[in-house]
Amino acid sequence: MSIIAAENLCVRYRQSLALENISFAIEPGDYVGIVGPNGSGKTTLIKTMLGLLELESGSIEIMGKPVAGFRQWQEIGYLPQATTIANKAFPASVAEVVSTGLLGTKSFPRSLSGRDWQQVAAILELLDIGQLYGEQIGNLSGGQSQRVLLARAMVATPAILILDEPTAALDPETREQFYTMISRLNREQGTTILLITHDSGTIGQYASKMLYLDHSLIFYGNFADFCHSQAMSRYFGDSSQHLMCHQH
Ligand code: ADP
Numbered sequence: 001m002s003i004i005a006a007e008n009l010c011v012r013y014r015q016s017l018a019l020e021n022i023s024f025a026i027e028p029g030d031y032v033g034i035v036g037p038n039g040s041g042k043t044t045l046i047k048t049m050l051g052l053l054e055l056e057s058g059s060i061e062i063m064g065k066p067v068a069g070f071r072q073w074q075e076i077g078y079l080p081q082a083t084t085i086a087n088k089a090f091p092a093s094v095a096e097v098v099s100t101g102l103l104g105t106k107s108f109p110r111s112l113s114g115r116d117w118q119q120v121a122a123i124l125e126l127l128d129i130g131q132l133y134g135e136q137i138g139n140l141s142g143g144q145s146q147r148v149l150l151a152r153a154m155v156a157t158p159a160i161l162i163l164d165e166p167t168a169a170l171d172p173e174t175r176e177q178f179y180t181m182i183s184r185l186n187r188e189q190g191t192t193i194l195l196i197t198h199d200s201g202t203i204g205q206y207a208s209k210m211l212y213l214d215h216s217l218i219f220y221g222n223f224a225d226f227c228h229s230q231a232m233s234r235y236f237g238d239s240s241q242h243l244m245c246h247q248h
């Protein structure tokens with residue numbers, strides 16, 4: 001069974017159709033790079049998966065169930081665009097920030113157990129930041145903050161992780177480390193990854209598939225097929241297309 005399946009999906013904001021007749025199927029363990037020009041509907045697609053927007057027509061299912069309201073939030077970890085934690089003086093430790101990622105799994109009263117705190121420690125270890133457990137969030141570097149927010153998105157062990165331009169604010173070396181970490185989660189934990197990126201030149205090094213949106217779905221497939229796609233030659237030109245596929 002596909003983990004995410006869209007059929008003839010259309011989403012409208014008043015006058016304009018943002019997503020037009022989109023159909024695709026993402027399999028468990030896929031790592032999909034979502035690419036497209038500004039305003040092409042990438043964020044709209046993610047919001048639709050999160051159940052935040054109504055469909056005009058068509059369907060979208062997560063693990064075989066139609067997306068509706070907040071129901072699928074247990075299955076999806078979401079990391080928004082890289083922003084530095086706004087208030088440096090906010091009095092919270094790394095463990096406390098990460099633990100808020102477990103609250104969605106609790107029914108009232110939302111208190112955390114000893115096992116939950118162990119789970120927080122385990123995800124920090126997995127992301128190689130175990131030593132930051134008791135650190136105040138105001139003391140972290142940009143790369144460390146982004147890993148803490150990744151830990152918060154992953155602590156409830158969602159099957160799907162959605163990242164929106166996660167490395168935009170990071171320097172090249174930290175960005176590389178972050179991509180390596182995401183690849184590890186994909187390979188070792190089997191997490192299905194959807195990553196929105198402007199970095200269309202490098203995503204082929206990491207992702208197993210590309211989904212190219214321009215309101216409608218222009219291309220969806222693996223990078224070997226991307227390399228031979230005439231639709232993609234029209235967008236990128238033959239030579240860039242071959243550099244982007246990273247296959248040969
Ligand atoms: P991307 O993430 O690829 O930059 P978006 O999904 O944000 O694209 O936007 C797709 C289209 O929908 C754009 O034309 C944008 O102007 C429009 N749009 C996005 N959000 C809204 C909104 N809240 N109200 C009206 N139009 C919107």
